[in-house]
Amino acid sequence: MLNSMLWLAAVGYMPIASASPLSASIPPAPPTASHPNSQPHTPFTGTPTTTGALTASSIGTGIAEASSIAPAETTYASNGKLQNAEPAPYVPAGGVGTSGSIPVYNAKSDFDYESLALALYQEWIELDLFQDGLRRFSAKDFEEAGLNAADRELIAFMAEQEVGHATLISNMLGASAPKQCQYNYPYTNVQEYLDFCQKLTRFGESGVYGFLGHLDSREAATLLTQSITTEARQQMIFRQFEGLFPMPVWFEVGIPQSWAWTLLAPYVASCPADQTRLVWENFPALRILNQPTLSDAGKRNNGSSFNNTLDAGLNVAKASSKENPNSKNDLSAGASVTPDRYSPLSFPGRRVDLQWEEPGRPVGPNDSYVTTSQAGEAKYVAWASQLNITYTPLLGVDGGRGYTIQPDMETYEGDPAVNGTMFIAITDSDLFLTPFNLSMINSHVVAGPALYQAD
Template identity: 20%
Template sequence: MFTKTFAALIAAAVVLGAPTPPAPSETNILQFALSLEHLERAFYTGALAQYDAQAFADAGFPAWVRGRFTQISAHEQTHVDALTAALGDQAPQPCQYSFPYTDPRSFVALSFAIEGVGAAAYQGAAKFIDDKDTLGVAASILSVEERQVAWVSSAVLKQQPWDGPFETALTPTGAFSLASPFITSCPSSNPALPVTPLPALSISTSTPWPGSTIQLTFDNPDGANAAYAVWLNGLEAVYTPLDGNKQTTVPSGMRGTVYVGVTSNTQVPLTDASMVTGLAIVQMPFDSMAGAADNA
């Protein structure tokens, strides 16, 4: 097991899918942000149109849960409007989406995942924004997204309000690998996004125990050397070797939401060229009610 701590390697900028020069422009980053906001807006408006207050009540949720989701939906529409205005005629249009929720409870669980990816994408993209006013707007949106994640996790799901003292940042390639399964088609006029498409990764359990062995499933059409699993949690990247059956051991010390991918090496900084797959999400939750011994 190999651990890379981002704080100790800050000069090397160890982030998932860090692009090689030239870096994406601010316009590219805003276009990517708007693409994610379009997805989030469609996610909430579609689910709220399908599940009324009675459906949430029948699923065991108090009335205020759907009310808050209605507010979150309005937030996402406002984000879409703001980014569209900023980009003008360079703004991408909404795509067609398909979300695998089947009831209010699966909608809530998926909301937690989607909001987390959106927040991590904003954090990872911040370093590409030079204009201070634009950065301020992005930081404001990021803060709201993080509050929404915390509310869904702690108030609704009764799990952790945060993962730890640091958030996990994802650059566009990592975030897109998690969002792209929900996109069925996009207008041909939309600009190309600053991402590298990667094969999908699935894992045998989404709630693994530290020390357990899990099975990873992915295609490797280019025959890349799939040597390691990388586990991203806060400012840490932990590498665990893959065996010949694409199995690996779950590391200890991970808490909350963890992003997992497959790499060919443990090179620093980690680049798209090292990534064999996109990301998958695993949850190592802890209760929202902290005890005296819980210092997370």
């Protein structure tokens, strides 16, 4: 059910001025979605009662890729002149939802519901994550990482933003909307916490961009756009907290829902018994064995060390601490708007060593999902960044190990395509794809995605 504010918007309600005080004419704000203030952060130890993704009673054999462009897609005369009569003064013909119809902010298809539910899982974990770091680490811990009280207040405000985002999507989905779960995180100090946040917000943002243009509900897409633009700012801030250049790309990449769910699910320990399940696929995990880190900035080497990440998928960099005294991923410079000197962490021609799992591993809430792959033999590494989807050969394959070479390519002249916090996956083919149809890659994914910290 829509909350009162959205319902009022749906029926075109506008408050009417009167002689009474202004506050009396404004409806009260709707309540936020209920969520626990604190909960355990431990792995799931029970036995799953349900396994596998949500499925329908009938499943097709696959979606065929079109062999040609439909003629109607290229018939509009893009010459700067109006081709049709204007439906109203100053209004050009066309557009979706511009006919005066009353907007209803809800899911209008299974695709809408499952996409919005995935986005809600993301908002819930971000809410918990931001609060967890502030609880787990002391003010001194943050100060030693270069963050002051104002920075901690900013993280606390980000958590408040997530309350709003979770409320928004919960109201659009109704009573069956997924609830907040219990989570388990790998970080052990503030540096690792910041890197985890930076990467989790990266795939949270990119995961929505991947499906936003495909939603049947244009109304829901409008509201989701207004929330994801805030998340984009969060991701940029966490990059700054790490001492990284805030936005080294010209475009932000979008990824398929199954990529986002693959990256998110391993950190969801358990969910309520009646939790809404998702349809999306969980791919086998992919680890970058020599993830670029801050210590690699400006250097042309293959990485400061091997096995320098806490996990697969996000590939959060290990940071220096009492437990990891040899790590070089220090943040001694602290947070800043931009670094004094910007140097890429990686470079074209860099060797990237990879390790991946076989399918069949339990993962996600209550260990109730299972990693799968529909692909054949591992042959390529797909690089998804900005507007580009490109492939490099997977070399030296030995069981679940291999390597590739970072490609040298540009989105447009002067803009390296492999840049920022981006995504790679192992595939069985080099299928030609562009941002709007990237989900067609899913049946070719052997393992991944993984977040590659190019800059």
